[in-house]
Amino acid sequence: MNQEANTNRGGCRSWWRNCDVEADSEILAIDQMEDSIGPLDTHTTQIRQLIARFESCYHQADKEAERIAKAIGAGRRPTESSARPPKRRKELQNSRRILSRWCKNTTIRDLNLDVGGIRADQLLSFIGEPSPLKVWQVERVVDKVIEALDPNRPSHRMVLDLGDYGEPGAYPTGEYYRDDASFLEQTKNTLIHDTVDGRKARISLGLSIDLLMPCHWDFVGSLVTILKAIGGDLHPPRPFACCSRNLGLSPLCDRVRTISNTLRSFWRGSKRIKDIDRDVLASLGPATTVKRWLAASLDKTIRLQLEASSDFWLTFS
Structure with a gap:
């Protein structure tokens, strides 16, 4: 096992800390994909860390999702800058x-x-x-x-x-x-x-x-x-x-959702998923076990964030 499954309140591995959810059957299946890979190399770990920091509320969430998808395809983390846009x-x-x-x-x-x-x-x-x-x-x-x-x-x-x-x-x-x-x-x-x-x-x-x-x-x-x-x-x-x-009011939601659909089409090997981006799909390159796991992780992260319950915010009322 590459990650200890004990850091989130819902029992998820620490990779999922930016989702704040309990581990469902799909998360468990994605975790099993990780376990099948064996020890993760440095580049794979760094890309998964990018996914663990991804936030759909970011003002350039669409560009960040595309950047991570390209990193998955290239097999290495891109150069990062601390400067704000x-x-x-x-x-x-x-x-x-x-x-x-x-x-x-x-x-x-x-x-x-x-x-x-x-x-x-x-x-x-x-x-x-x-x-x-x-x-x-x-x-x-x-x-x-x-x-x-x-x-x-x-x-x-x-x-x-x-x-x-x-x-x-x-x-x-x-x-x-x-x-x-x-x-x-x-x-x-x-x-x-x-x-x-x-x-x-x-x-x-x-x-x-x-x-x-x-x-x-x-x-x-x-x-x-x-x-x-x-x-x-x-x-x-x-x-x-x-x-x-x-x-849900963010103008980037539709674009980020399209990227999520594309990632899901890639890691599942499905041509039935609608509303995908062919350029993003091409950037992922040929499918491998590692790429499928990383793509599944980003896809699931995006969906969990976009579909998260708003009940938490009503507790402040």
């Missing part, structure tokens, strides 16, 4: 410039900047009339953006103590802000009213700031919702999306 980096940089300047001078205007096409003056208008509480809340947003641009300057959680894969107690919450306890409580108690997969839901402003992710497909939309909530608009016309919350 230029468009997202610009959005983050401009968010920091606009909001940090407002925190220092709430009367500032005429900033010739935008975030995802939304002008600075429009973003700031969402906040409304300034107050000490609003400045403190916007500073927490700035902290999240700064962390995204410089991981050596981490932000501090207000509400969410879960780790990257749902580990409870992974992060201390609130203690850092004990000198601002009143602001913290008001932020935690401010509730945004929206929907999760069409069902009525609520999420606290504090939690939404904790969940403002720079790599998320709807970073700009999430930022707008948060700034409007700080300004008192707690009923956004567009549901708040973060992590798997409202993932």
Whole structure:
């Protein structure tokens, strides 16, 4: 056995930590494929690690899935860069410039900047009339953006103590802000009213700031919702999306699903599966046991993420 089957709450091997599910019959069958291979070589292990880090909510999830498929075909992990894509980096940089300047001078205007096409003056208008509480809340947003641009300057959680894969107690919450306890409580108690997969839901402003992710497909939309909530608009016309919350609204879902179909056609050796990408299929090359296992792993990971229950997010209501 190449992986110990004991790290996920559902008894899955650690490869499946980004799915947060119990091992079903298909996962067990895929694990058996792994066992039949014998000891994994370095390249195979590295590719499987890429799959274990794949997130369908990533703002370039389609490109990442294609990149992993090509790696499966080539038999080696591609060269990676820690640099953020230029468009997202610009959005983050401009968010920091606009909001940090407002925190220092709430009367500032005429900033010739935008975030995802939304002008600075429009973003700031969402906040409304300034107050000490609003400045403190916007500073927490700035902290999240700064962390995204410089991981050596981490932000501090207000509400969410879960780790990257749902580990409870992974992060201390609130203690850092004990000198601002009143602001913290008001932020935690401010509730945004929206929907999760069409069902009525609520999420606290504090939690939404904790969940403002720079790599998320709807970073700009999430930022707008948060700034409007700080300004008192707690009923956004567009549901708040973060992590798997409202993932179905992502414009990348259809493309990622097509890649999943293609992978499934490859590893099952089936020509009956519809909506596949011939170029992705060609990039996988001739089928081998290792390729079939890796393709099955990515296919299953994508399907589990896209089909995940939204009930978890309703527990915050």
